[in-house]
Amino acid sequence: MALALLAALAVGADRVAAWVTERSVATAVVLGGTGVSGAHVDIHGFPFLTQLAAGRIDHVTGRLDAGTFGGHTVSDVHLDARGVQSRAPWNVEDARVDGIVTFDTLASLLSEQLGYDVRVARAPEEPDALSLTLTAWGLDLGVVAAPAVVDDTAVAVQVRSLVLGGLTVDASAIPGGLGSRLAALRIPLRLPDGVALRAVFVEPGGLRLVAQAHDVALSQLAR
Structure with a gap:
């Protein structure tokens, strides 16, 4: 019973730490644009605390409903990032970002x-x-x-x-x-250093742009 309780507490602490970090990453994305709505970030992998201690988060995904970045209004934005620094400015080793320009x-x-x-x-x-x-x-x-x-x-x-x-x-x-x-x-497109446009597709709501980022801060990626 005691071991089970300790294990449950450890898992709970791990998830709380992940949740706090998810909120911090989402805040960095929101601050990178204007009129941002529906920002949500998920940190993948368990245990998270070992990733936090190592200073590197293996896999982060995110999405937002809409926002204005680099002077352009985009919607239905998705982020898939690998190798994310576990503290601000949240440097990203590699990431794929896509969103619709209306x-x-x-x-x-x-x-x-x-x-x-x-x-x-x-x-x-x-x-x-x-x-x-x-x-x-x-x-x-x-x-x-x-x-x-x-x-x-x-x-x-x-x-x-x-x-x-x-x-x-x-x-x-x-x-x-x-x-x-x-x-x-x-x-x-006003893209920050380390970000390159890779593809563009016509969708019912506009143009979906797909960009690849390498060695760039998440706050800069959002701009």
Whole structure:
């Protein structure tokens, strides 16, 4: 009975220590952004106290519902980190992070680049592409474009087709420099050192960005 009680107390103490650390890590993520909601962190592996004593947490996962990081609003964010320092600034050896940049955020970024009010959605007939619509010279311009990673730090929007006033046209045929701006569309991301963009996917709610981090502080990863 005494041994069982001691074992239960040891497990309880271990879980309490893990819970406190989870809260601290979640706080670091929240402080790295603005308007962060639904942040939750899980520490994996038992016993945790031995990891804490060693100064290194083997495996940490986390998620948050939404937040603004690096000036971009993201949602449905997931973190999978390995080799996390057990105290602030929570340096991470390796981590994978993914989250969705909303269509509204994309529309704002592209409108600024093009100088037109752009609406963005998932292309109905090409689910791996974006549908951009705007009005120029009194005509509706529809663009189907595929996102792609460039230079590990930006998303290029590669035009597949253009329809102006109901007619399929080439980018070079669009006047006023708009065609060349469409051909050079790029969404730069302010990523900290040690973080590289690896993939991008079109989803119903926006673009899911996937990044890989190496030897970076969790607080910086959140920015």
